[in-house]
Every structure is written in structure tokens, then in C-alpha cells.
Amino acid sequence: MRIVITCIVMSLVVAGSFLLFETSHQSNSSEVVRNHHLPAVSIPVVAELRVSNGKRSEGPSLITARRDSLLKLTVVSDTEDELHVHGYDRHVHLPAGVAATTELVLDKAGRFEVELHKAHTTLTVIEVQPR
Amino acid sequence: MVVHNSILRRSCFLFLTVLSPAAAAHSFGVVYTLPVPIELYLYGAGAALALSFLVIALFARAQPALHSAEIDLSAHFSSLGRPSRWTVFVGRGLALGALLLCIVSGFIGTAQSYANINMTLFWIVFGLGFVWWVAVLGDVYATINPWRTIVDLLCTIKNRIFGSSSALMREPQRMGYWPALLLYIVFIWFELFGLSRPPVLSQWLLGYTLLNIAGACLTGRRYWFRYGEFFAVMMALYGRLSMIRLQGTLALRTPMLAAGDNRDAAPVGLMLFILFMLSSTAFDGLHETVWWRSIYWSDLLPLWSEVSGRQGVQLFPLLMKWQQQWNVFWLALSPLLYFGVYLLFIALSRSFATSDKPLLYIAGRFAYSLLPIALVYHVSHYFTLIYTQGVKITALASDPFGWGWNLFGTATWYRGSRVPDIEFVWHAQVGLIVIGHVISVYLAHRQALILFQDHRRAVLSQIPMLVLMVGFTTAGLWILSLPLQPAS
Numbered sequence: 001m002r003i004v005i006t007c008i009v010m011s012l013v014v015a016g017s018f019l020l021f022e023t024s025h026q027s028n029s030s031e032v033v034r035n036h037h038l039p040a041v042s043i044p045v046v047a048e049l050r051v052s053n054g055k056r057s058e059g060p061s062l063i064t065a066r067r068d069s070l071l072k073l074t075v076v077s078d079t080e081d082e083l084h085v086h087g088y089d090r091h092v093h094l095p096a097g098v099a100a101t102t103e104l105v106l107d108k109a110g111r112f113e114v115e116l117h118k119a120h121t122t123l124t125v126i127e128v129q130p131r
Numbered sequence: 132m133v134v135h136n137s138i139l140r141r142s143c144f145l146f147l148t149v150l151s152p153a154a155a156a157h158s159f160g161v162v163y164t165l166p167v168p169i170e171l172y173l174y175g176a177g178a179a180l181a182l183s184f185l186v187i188a189l190f191a192r193a194q195p196a197l198h199s200a201e202i203d204l205s206a207h208f209s210s211l212g213r214p215s216r217w218t219v220f221v222g223r224g225l226a227l228g229a230l231l232l233c234i235v236s237g238f239i240g241t242a243q244s245y246a247n248i249n250m251t252l253f254w255i256v257f258g259l260g261f262v263w264w265v266a267v268l269g270d271v272y273a274t275i276n277p278w279r280t281i282v283d284l285l286c287t288i289k290n291r292i293f294g295s296s297s298a299l300m301r302e303p304q305r306m307g308y309w310p311a312l313l314l315y316i317v318f319i320w321f322e323l324f325g326l327s328r329p330p331v332l333s334q335w336l337l338g339y340t341l342l343n344i345a346g347a348c349l350t351g352r353r354y355w356f357r358y359g360e361f362f363a364v365m366m367a368l369y370g371r372l373s374m375i376r377l378q379g380t381l382a383l384r385t386p387m388l389a390a391g392d393n394r395d396a397a398p399v400g401l402m403l404f405i406l407f408m409l410s411s412t413a414f415d416g417l418h419e420t421v422w423w424r425s426i427y428w429s430d431l432l433p434l435w436s437e438v439s440g441r442q443g444v445q446l447f448p449l450l451m452k453w454q455q456q457w458n459v460f461w462l463a464l465s466p467l468l469y470f471g472v473y474l475l476f477i478a479l480s481r482s483f484a485t486s487d488k489p490l491l492y493i494a495g496r497f498a499y500s501l502l503p504i505a506l507v508y509h510v511s512h513y514f515t516l517i518y519t520q521g522v523k524i525t526a527l528a529s530d531p532f533g534w535g536w537n538l539f540g541t542a543t544w545y546r547g548s549r550v551p552d553i554e555f556v557w558h559a560q561v562g563l564i565v566i567g568h569v570i571s572v573y574l575a576h577r578q579a580l581i582l583f584q585d586h587r588r589a590v591l592s593q594i595p596m597l598v599l600m601v602g603f604t605t606a607g608l609w610i611l612s613l614p615l616q617p618a619s
Contacts, residue, residue: 062617087163087550109553110163122618
């Protein structure tokens with residue numbers, strides 16, 4: 001009898017920990033702007049970023065999109081640098097003070113860092129969801 | 132006050148997303164993986180739970196045959212009984228050559244991580260590929276350990292000149308596995324926070340070589356390369372899961388099963404080592420997530436301002452400085468935390484089975500059954516690195532120092548980024564963790580039957596163990612599903 005009661009208590013503990021995991025998961029993901037209702041593939045994803053002193057001063061730290069959508073990325077940097085989109089191997093030259101725009105079809109799903117080569121910093125991250 | 136606090140938290144969370152230092156991905160290699168979607172995580176946890184009860188039901192109904200079938204290969208093929216001296220010689224030579232190449236190339240080759248062979252050869256080929264090889268095909272490392280080869284060579288030279296002498300320390304066995312555990316923690320720290328570049332890696336490898344020589348001098352070769360050198364300890368543990376037994380006579384056996392049929396109890400140091408195999412991988416997955424960062428940068432802020440007497444923006448530089456120590460603190464503490472939880476559940480097992488054997492002895496007997504979970508944690512976290520970076524060893528072999536060589540004509544192979552299919556990765560990760568979990572549950576059951584003899588008591592003892600393993604598995608899946616830190 002004692003064992004049966006212990007079993008029940010333990011399964012309640014397991015279920016409880018599940019719920020705990022679950023709620024903490026949700027509460028935290030909502031704190032960062034993370035859009036789970038991503039727009040349809042047909043709408044291009046537009047992101048504009050501004051760089052000063054090799055760091056992002058304006059624009060999103062995370063860009064989310066569905067696979068196969070078109071990304072229009074515009075970056076203005078106060079110093080000359082080179083932009084590198086990991087995974088897609090896209091390199092974009094950034095002249096000082098001039099907006100550089102690149103279009104990228106996001107046909108690979110995953111998490112890709114966008115790096116400033118000269119400043120050695122991660123400018124932003126692109127998360128491409130498969131569906 | 133509450134309102135004030137929440138505003139403070141909000142503003143600091145903004146700081147967190149705007150200013151906190153760049154997420155320095157673990158040591159080396161690019162991971163393109165997205166967090167596992169919540170549905171898959173729940174599905175995996177549910178499957179682990181359901182399958183565990185299936186294992187329990189199977190054991191409750193009938194007692195399975197315990198002796199794992201082993202096929203003694205040496206009996207069938209006399210030439211296979213022991214590896215020939217030449218095979219051993221070549222194996223040891225290759226391992227030593229690879230180690231020396233790793234050390235030398237970091238010093239003379241390019242400092243760019245992806246263009247120097249030592250980073251890929253050490254972190255990916257040895258640190259991942261070779262470890263999994265050992266887990267499947269047997270502990271080759273015990274034979275070809277390059278550090279042992281160096282020490283053996285030095286001993287031969289020394290004996291020629293000075294005559295042989297014994298180790299300096301008497302009874303090094305008293306230290307047990309603690310030196311290995313300590314080195315393992317330092318190694319993981321270096322992997323996660325050491326910002327390793329080719330020259331730094333070379334320095335560390337050189338330092339580790341000297342440390343091994345000193346360790347072997349002090350404690351004797353026999354002790355050091357079984358208890359002290361942590362790669363040897365780790366490989367021996369993973370080797371227990373392998374389908375080929377290399378120690379003693381060569382034998383073929385069911386993969387994984389042998390790890391649960393042990394008749395020996397792991398000492399406390401080794402138990403902590405096994406638990407650190409779990410907790411270090413878990414920590415690596417965790418420390419880059421939004422959840423982990425937000426604990427430090429927002430949840431604990433009131434505490435930090437109280438401790439330091441500073442507020443808001445003034446607090447920030449201090450927190451930046453402390454962040455590293457905070458992470459190292461939890462990394463070093465993690466095996467102890469896991470150990471506490473583990474002992475708690477073993478104590479429950481013990482009382483369920485009404486056993487009078489000592490608690491630590493029972494804990495030591497069951498420790499090896501956690502190895503499959505440790506292995507699948509490791510594989511599911513890192514296997515994409517073989518696809519993205521491991522294959523590049525072919526190109527690096529042709530141009531090891533980044534000098535533009537093309538020794539074997541392979542220097543242009545696998546150019547560019549390789550992005551694995553994310554849906555395949557997710558399913559593989561969840562599938563692996565669930566499979567490893569079921570194997571661990573099964574192994575613990577077998578061990579219970581060996582340890583407690585009585586069938587009914589054995590099955591009862593496994594109820595708490597099952598809860599513990601479901602806990603470990605759920606934690607593993609949960610970490611894989613957490614959102615990662617955005618850019619700095």
C-alpha cells in the first residue's frame with residue numbers, strides 16, 4: 001500500500017515538473033520578440049540595420065522567417081566593413097556611411113549568424129523555420 | 132516596490148538583449164541548428180515515459196535471461212586473438228603523429244581556426260568522431276593513447292641511462308578517479324570558455340603532455356593512465372558500451388548491454404565523472420539559451436544590486452565581469468547537483484527494494500547504466516558538427532597549416548558551408564535521446580536483477596530509477612527545445 005501511494009506521489013511530481021518546464025519555457029520565449037506567427041512566404045522579410053563603431057545601433061537582433069521567403073537586408077555602417085551571412089556564404093561589402101542592400105532567398109532552414117568581418121561581431125541572427 | 136522592480140527588470144532585460152557579450156558558441160564549429168519545436172519535445176518526453184513503462188511491464192512479467200551472449204572471436208579466428216605487434220605499433224604511431232601534428236600546426240600554421248588542421252583534428256575528429264567510434268567499436272584508445280606512448284618512450288630512454296626506478300608516490304590508488312574528474316572539468320571549461328584558437332590549443336596540448344609526464348612520474352604509469360588521464364577514463368567508460376570487447380580476449384557482444392551487467396561498483400569519483408558527462412553536455416546546451424541568460428541578467432538582478440550596492444546601469448560592467456565566473460561556478464557545481472539528485476533516487480530505490488547494502492555501493496553499481504543517456508546527449512548535441520565541419524578534414528589534410536598546399540589533391544573538397552536538413556536533425560535528436568533513455572532503463576533493470584537477486588524487489592527498485600531517468604531525458608529534451616540567445 002505504501003508503495004502504491006509513493007508511486008502516485010512520484011508520478012504527480014513528474015507531471016508537475018513537466019508543467020513547470022512547460023510554463024517556464026513559454027514565459028521566457030515571449031520575453032524576446034519571437035514571432036511564431038510568421039508571415040506567409042510570399043511576403044518578403046525586410047530588415048534594416050545600422051552599425052556604429054562595429055556594433056548594431058538600430059535594427060533587430062533576431063530576424064525570423066519561413067523557409068523560401070525573400071530577405072531584403074539593408075545595412076548602413078559608419079565604418080567600412082564586410083558583412084557575412086553564415087550558412088549562405090553571402091558576403092556584402094559595406095562602404096562607410098552608405099546603405100548596402102542584399103536580397104537573399106532563404107531556402108535553407110536553420111539558425112544563421114550575420115557577422116561583421118572587420119569588427120568581429122555578430123550583427124544579428126537569422127532564424128529560418130522550415131514551415 | 133513591485134512595480135519598480137518590474138521596471139528595473141524590463142530595462143535590464145533590454146540591456147541583456149542589447150549589450151550582453153556575443154554568444155561565443157562552444158569552442159569550435161558552426162551549429163546551424165534551431166531549437167527543437169515544442170511539439171516534438173513533448174512527443175519525445177511522452178514516448179520516453181510510455182516506453183519506460185513498457186520495459187517495466189516486460190520485466191514484471193518475466194525474468195529475462197541475464198547472460199549477454201558474447202562470441203569469443205579468438206576462438207574462431209586464432210589470428211584475431213590479440214592484435215599483432217605491428218598493428219599496435221602502427222596504431223600508436225598514427226595517434227602520436229596526430230598529437231604532434233596538432234601541437235606543431237598550431238605554432239607554425241595559420242592562426243585562423245578553420246584553416247588550421249589542429250582545431251578540426253582535435254575538437255571534431257578526436258573529440259567527437261573518435262569518442263563515438265570507441266563507444267561503438269571498442270576502447271582502442273587504451274592501446275594507442277599518444278600520451279602513454281610518449282611516457283613509455285621517455286621511460287625507455289630514462290631506464291637506459293639511469294636504470295629503472297618506481298613511482299615517487301606510494302599508493303596513488305588512494306586518489307581514485309579524482310585527478311581525472313578535475314582535469315575533465317578544466318577541459319570542459321577550456322572547451323566552452325577558453326576561446327581556443329590554433330596556437331592556444333597547441334599550448335594547452337603541450338601543457339597537457341607535460342602534465343601527463345609529471346603525473347606518470349609521480350604516480351606511476353599504471354595508475355596514471357587508468358585513473359588520472361581523463362581521456363583514458365572517458366574512453367574506458369564509453370568502451371563499456373561497445374559491441375567489441377578489446378580488453379582481454381577479443382569478443383563480439385550485444386552493443387550497450389555489457390555496460391549494465393557490471394559486477395563492480397563505481398567509486399564516488401567515477402560516479403561524479405559519469406554524471407559530469409551528462410551535466411557538462413547539458414550545461415553546454417543550456418548556457419547559450421535565453422532562459423539561462425535571463426536568470427542572471429534579470430531574475431537575480433535585485434540580489435546583485437543588494438550585494439554590490441549599485442543600481443541599474445552602474446551595475447552593468449560588474450555583471451559583465453562576473454558572468455564568466457558565474458558560468459564556471461555552475462559548470463563545476465553541476466556534477467555535484469546531479470550527484471545529489473542521483474543519490475536521492477538511489478536511496479528511494481534502496482528502500483523500495485528493502486536492501487541493506489550500503490547506499491554508495493548501490494549507487495556505484497547503477498552508475499554505468501547512465502552511460503547510454505550520456506552518450507546520446509553527447510551525440511544529439513554535436514552530431515551535426517561532423518556534417519558541417521568534420522568532413523573538412525579531407526581538405527585540411529592536404530593543406531594542414533593553411534599555407535596553400537595541396538598534398539593529396541583534396542584541398543578544395545567540401546568548400547563552402549554545409550547546412551544539414553533541420554527537420555532531419557530534430558527528429559534524429561529526439562529519436563536518439565528516447566532510444567538512449569530506453570536502453571538506460573533496460574540496463575538499470577538488468578543490474579537490479581543481478582544486484583537484488585529477488586525478482587519482485589528488483590522490479591520495485593526500478594520505479595524510482597525510472598522517474599530519475601525520465602527526469603534526465605526530459606531535461607535533455609527541454610534544453611534542446613529552448614530558444615537561443617539572439618545576437619549581442
